[in-house]
Amino acid sequence: MGRFADVQNRDELWWLLLAISRQKVVDLHRSESALKRGGGRVRTESALQASYGRDLKFSLDQLVGDEPTPESLLVIDEQQRRLLGMLRDDVVRRVAIARIEGYTVSEIAGELAISPRSVERKLQLIRKRWAEDLGNATSSASV
Secondary structure (H helix, E strand, C coil): CCCCCCCCCHHHHHHHHHHHHHHHHHHHHHHHCCHHHCCCCCCCHHHHHHHHCCCCCCCHHHHCCCCCCHHHHHHHHHHHHHHHHCCCCHHHHHHHHHHHCCCCHHHHHHHHCCCHHHHHHHHHHHHHHHHHHHHHHHHHHHC
């Protein structure tokens, strides 16, 4: 009848489901304790809470501030300047900046008095250029 044709009644079905569930738990445990996942040394947020004690409230959200650090702002600004510097002319740079700021293709086209298709082509050019650069940076970083 199928893969489990030997299951004859409800009790046998329950035993089969129990065996499947048990195997899934074993597989999950093996996966979570694999070396590539930290070999079981990775602590969960609830385990960290227990080590802090019952009185103190702990959350991983406390480790990250709401505001970016000055160092991260500097890195972002340098990266933005470098990427924009790769673009060949001011119109393409203006398209990139407007898109980063969240403007739609039609809004950018209206602001620059060009067709939406022209904006899309410029965005494709920008993506291609930046992808090539980021691909080169990734390959040189892995060497």
